[in-house]
Amino acid sequence: MSIGWWIAAGLLIVVIGQLIVYRRLKNQFRQTEAETLRLERKLSFVRNELAEAQTRRKKLLAASTQALIIVEKDHRVSSANKVARRLFGPLEQAATFTTWTRQHQLRELVDQTLAGEKMPPFYFSKDDKTLEVHARSIKGRSRDGKKQPVAVALAIHDVTELQRLSRARRDFVANISHELRTPLASLRLLTETLLNGALDDQSMAVNLVNKIVAQLDTLYQLAQELLDLSLIESGQAPLKLAAYPLRSIVQAQIDQLLPQAERKKLSLTVDIDPDLKVLADETMMGRVVTNLIHNGIKFTETGGITISAEKISGLPAPKQTDPLEDWVMVSVADTGVGIPPDEISRIFERFYKIDRARNRKQSGTGLGLAIAKHIVEAHGGRIWAESDGKSGTTFYFTLPPEE
Numbered sequence: 001m002s003i004g005w006w007i008a009a010g011l012l013i014v015v016i017g018q019l020i021v022y023r024r025l026k027n028q029f030r031q032t033e034a035e036t037l038r039l040e041r042k043l044s045f046v047r048n049e050l051a052e053a054q055t056r057r058k059k060l061l062a063a064s065t066q067a068l069i070i071v072e073k074d075h076r077v078s079s080a081n082k083v084a085r086r087l088f089g090p091l092e093q094a095a096t097f098t099t100w101t102r103q104h105q106l107r108e109l110v111d112q113t114l115a116g117e118k119m120p121p122f123y124f125s126k127d128d129k130t131l132e133v134h135a136r137s138i139k140g141r142s143r144d145g146k147k148q149p150v151a152v153a154l155a156i157h158d159v160t161e162l163q164r165l166s167r168a169r170r171d172f173v174a175n176i177s178h179e180l181r182t183p184l185a186s187l188r189l190l191t192e193t194l195l196n197g198a199l200d201d202q203s204m205a206v207n208l209v210n211k212i213v214a215q216l217d218t219l220y221q222l223a224q225e226l227l228d229l230s231l232i233e234s235g236q237a238p239l240k241l242a243a244y245p246l247r248s249i250v251q252a253q254i255d256q257l258l259p260q261a262e263r264k265k266l267s268l269t270v271d272i273d274p275d276l277k278v279l280a281d282e283t284m285m286g287r288v289v290t291n292l293i294h295n296g297i298k299f300t301e302t303g304g305i306t307i308s309a310e311k312i313s314g315l316p317a318p319k320q321t322d323p324l325e326d327w328v329m330v331s332v333a334d335t336g337v338g339i340p341p342d343e344i345s346r347i348f349e350r351f352y353k354i355d356r357a358r359n360r361k362q363s364g365t366g367l368g369l370a371i372a373k374h375i376v377e378a379h380g381g382r383i384w385a386e387s388d389g390k391s392g393t394t395f396y397f398t399l400p401p402e403e
């Protein structure tokens with residue numbers, strides 16, 4: 001074979017070899033292209049998932065009623081929800097936790113949590129609020145592969161109301177115990193006196209048994225008023241509203257209280273237009289009126305009690321809410337001992353009694369006005385008292401009129 005043939009054969013082999021390489025490369029290219037496409041799809045899926053997770057995280061932070069904050073190891077705040085920013089103000093980009101919150105006492109909590117300690121809840125005060133903080137460390141891997149705290153998550157919530165309720169519950173139990181102890185101690189003393197010989201003396205025994213009955217009445221009244229208060233407070237005693245002539249509601253109570261007033265030679269005067277109607281629950285309103293007149297009788301020695309009512313437009317200052325509202329304003333005025341001005345706002349609290357020494361002769365649980373307040377407010381009205389602390393007291397309450 002000539003040299004020309006050898007060259008031609010060599011070229012053919014080279015061309016065939018390149019063709020084979022080309023086809024292989026093309027296949028590989030196609031495979032790579034398919035793989036790239038697959039990876040791109042996966043990447044966009046992961047990106048979408050990440051965006052969705054971030055949206056969810058943001059929504060979760062926004063929905064929380066707690067202030068949620070993430071503090072990094074260098075004390076930068078990397079995340080703070082709306083509640084947190086409302087609490088501590090807008091968050092500057094480079095702010096550290098302490099410069100932003102100005103709560104130096106929290107720094108130690110952050111530092112100790114970053115040091116890996118499990119910290120108990122921490123309490124601090126801000127703007128008259130008591131706040132509770134829970135801290136948890138967020139762990140990440142360091143260069144040597146070990147997991148260690150890299151940030152701290154803080155959850156802060158307002159426990160002011162919770163603390164107030166728990167104090168109110170403690171006071172409530174203490175007050176009930178106190179109110180129970182007095183009649184129970186008397187009952188014990190009276191029965192002991194009976195057992196120690198008074199039983200043999202008929203008139204003395206009758207006298208002591210009457211006293212026992214009076215103490216039992218006090219206990220019964222306390223139990224009844226506690227039950228009423230809890231039913232009214234929990235909304236389990238719904239109002240049966242209807243249009244009633246106010247005068248007849250008042251007169252029904254006066255008829256029952258007249259003997260008590262007469263015993264103390266006190267006058268009971270009603271000055272109410274017989275046509276004046278109110279939208280009220282008759283039984284509940286009767287309780288309010290009875291309580292106010294009964295208090296008037298208890299705390300008055302000379303003179304009497306006058307019950308009047310008038311239609312008004314808007315509540316008198318400082319009780320004014322909407323000057324355009326029409327109300328029936330009822331007043332129960334007595335000529336009794338009066339209420340010291342600094343105590344007048346407290347008499348509607350449960351168990352509040354003014355100067356227990358002054359009240360010693362008077363029966364009463366200190367719950368009557370608390371019940372009256374709940375009932376009036378359930379009708380949409382307001383109740384308050386005015387007194388100069390010496391010459392009598394006037395209680396006012398408002399009710400919606402029935403046109």
Ligand code: ADP
Nearest residue numbers: 295296299338347353354364365366367368369
């Ligand atoms: P109580 O069962 O002790 O009467 P209330 O809640 O009705 O309870 O009244 C609370 C306190 O308010 C009374 O103990 C008394 O000190 C004071 N108070 C109520 N009404 C009068 C009044 N008309 N005059 C003087 N003090 C009053």
